[in-house]
Amino acid sequence: MKSVSRFKRPARRTQWIVAGAAAVALVTSMGVAQALTLHAESITRPESVQVFPGDSVGAKATNSYCLMCHSAGMVLNQPLLKEDAWLGEVSKMRNAFKAPIPEDQVPIIAKYLYSIHGSKKGADTGAGS
């Protein structure tokens, strides 16, 4: 502001701009010493194209209701779970995280996940969050 006020006459418009630029530079360099000047950020996050395999009723339900909130990798990177544990996980998605899975589809999805990513000797917890 001070540097601007030195140039009162409109005729000296060019110098106005130069002075203005100098003033901005000064503020910026002081800003660097004191704090970062933040710049706008934007990002295009990669999308997953992976789907659950097969065309069974279970595969279709799983692709319909699970992928709206998270990619398939989240499921396929889990340890192999017992069937009850998958039922617990799918129920948690419906009840706690409000996935719009019709109640009768919950066991169908759990059975399907057990068939592609389950084990009788698998983990039996369903309480992780």
Added chain:
Amino acid sequence: MRCVCIVNIDREDDMKQDEQIRKALARRAFIRSGALGLGAAALGRSALAAEMIKLPLPGGPDERRIITDYPGKGPMILQRTRPPLMETPFSVFDKGVFTPVDQFFVRWHWADIPTSIDPKTFQVHLTGHVNKELSFTAADLMRKFKHVELAAVNQCSGNSRGLFQPRVAGGQWDNGAMGNAMWRGVRLKDVLEAAGVKAGAVQVQFEGAERPVLPTAPNLKKSLSVDHALDGEVMIAWAMNGQQLPLDNGFPFRLIVPGWYSTYWTKMLQHIRVLDHEDTNFWMHPAYTIPDNWPKANMTPGEKDVKMVPINKMVPRSFVTNFAANAKVPAGRPELVRGIAFGGDTGVKMVELSTNGGKTWMPTQLGKDYGKFSFRQWTTHVKLDKGDQTLMVRCTNSDGLQQPMTPNWNPGGFMRNVVESTSVMAV
């Protein structure tokens, strides 16, 4: 007395010096192992192919993709594409005590995350049980409040969840859902006092800009006690390691809760609500709860009627960083072993190494102290007999709390801090 450590002007020189020492050590280690033709084994966890990594997750699945084209990030272990979960490759922690911003871990809960933010217009709104409700842009925070800097470890509650046995559901992290940065920002205390916290306030709740895809799902909201929020250590930070935060690490500013797990470090901080009651939202309970026996956070699988409480302070941990699992190490002569440690909610008092399964422990030398909430490097030399050997490392914090020899278990897979073992082959 607790106070924010305001770093001296010579910090950058110290960091440069630290970097030089690191480079010299790394070079020496590389030359030694390289001379033996063991360079590749010493550099990281076994790579299956150029873009895959094998993590030591018992029973698998243990292969993960190393993603190299994620915008703004260097190589990261991809745990989930959407919402992003990306883990820091463990070899990064050997580079120094400050985790590079472009390899700092990423963890989102919900898939509707802003893809573009203008810091000139993004505001945090301070409302609730206060005398005067206020809103601030980043520039407002920078202009109105005193700036502070603090080195602090940000660690996911479920870091190392993939190592739990029996396994538990959730993000299947190895040990890389953590990082240490020099955070710069303002004290939350100063911001709250500008609004004036009313008598009768109980907790302060934080909410970021991420949203669930389904509007009926619960937004991620986390709360701290008023006393904690006003302790002068909790910060709102706009910079890490001298750079603005990447979007995926919370741009334009995030909460820093030194010594506490990341779940409280709200990213893209949008709402601060002073509550006159305890926060009972889903994300405080039952999500992110541990058995009520801190520092153990331990129970028996299947145990009933366990009292669960919100996860809170971190516990000490330590790691070997210059040898990957099953690395070959020259036998019969002193070899450099180094790593990182942190004390949890307080500083590192000592780090010890055992080569005989924990029967005896030898001291290590601690590196530069960047404050009690920071990673601290440790180094020592060991002479190993030929054959399979196990390096165990144990941190004791300034409160005397020591890492346990047996792992804890809880259904959330939270708060692992068992003494870690690194198998090496001395040749």
